[in-house]
Amino acid sequence: MTRTVAFLLVPEVLMLDFAGPVEVFSIANRYLPTADHYRIVTIAAGRRRTLRCSNGMTIRTELTTQQPPGSYDLLLVPGGPGAYLEPHPDVAAWLRQVPAQCTRYGAVCTGTFLLGSAGLLDGRRVTTHWNYRERLARRFPRAQVTADDIYLSDGPLLSSAGVTAGIDLALALVAEDHGKLIAREVAKVLVVVTQRQGKQAQFSPLLDEPEATTAINRVQHHVLANIDQAYSISRLAELATMGTRNFARVFKRDTGMTPLEFVLRARIDHARELLETSELPLKTVAFRSGFASDRCMRAAFQSHLGLTPAQYRYQFS
Secondary structure, X not given: OOEEEEEEEOOOEOHHHHHHHHHHHHHHHHHOOHHHOEEEEEEEOXXXXXXXXXXXXXXXXXXXXOOOOOXXXXXXXXXOHHHHOOOOHHHHHHHOOHHHHOOEEEEEHHHHHHHHHOOOOOOOEEEOOHHHHHHHHHHOOOOEEEOOOOEEEEOOEXXXXXXXXXXXXXXXXXXXXXXXXXXXXXXXXHOOOOOOOOOHHHHOOOOOOOOOOOHHHHHXXXXXXXXXXXXXXXXXXXXXXXXXXXXXXXXHHHHOOOHHHHHHHHHHHHHHHHHHHOOOOHHXXXXXOOOOOHHHHHHHHHHHOOOOHHHHHHHHO
């Protein structure tokens, strides 16, 4: 059965958001009988079929949004500056017709902003590039935004993290459509893994750098500067010259996390930096980051990043 995969492109699209998934489906066709091929359709937002990518190159599409969406098996919306900087009300109106026409639809990276403008994220779990998670959540509060997943499926809605995660999503779809063996062959051609290890958090800082403007911020700075020390709620409250219960309440209100969760994330971030920039033994990394043992550090990494400290060092050192 031939499957039609459509790509909706807006000006200033990030080319790799589009080209990565396209190549996955195109290479899959090499291993599939003609009757099972993917048919690729490109659609430009607006009246003109030629549009400019964010890297300055141009793409000429087959169709434009002057025509209503066809009956596609899959519609993907790649991201880029044009997706999150411009409102595109005409594109939003076009996209509102998609759920009735397409079996599956979704976005690569910041293409989620275009889906959100059409109301297609409401009540759905969705992911995007970690750097745009908070912006997406603020703009579309009815969406359930997470930045942990490399890609995510919620009913007919598909979404993926930044840039190359579109390849991960496309490989997963090929595996779903035609089996893991075909997806593995495609991955070999592209010299990528069929399923990436870990969560998206491994690519982003777990903590934003706090400004030393309040008692809570000063406690955060102290922890970051003395990460190898032991901390309890009572000790942290003393540093803030506040009562324990009031400190815990104000800390959660101001930061969105508990004091001990902040300490744990700070330890993980410090350990990540040591793993990236040094060849210190794992026990030493754990000690310098304030973990009770390397086993405790391993458990924290697997819980928050989805991979072990050794795997993290292998990928990023």
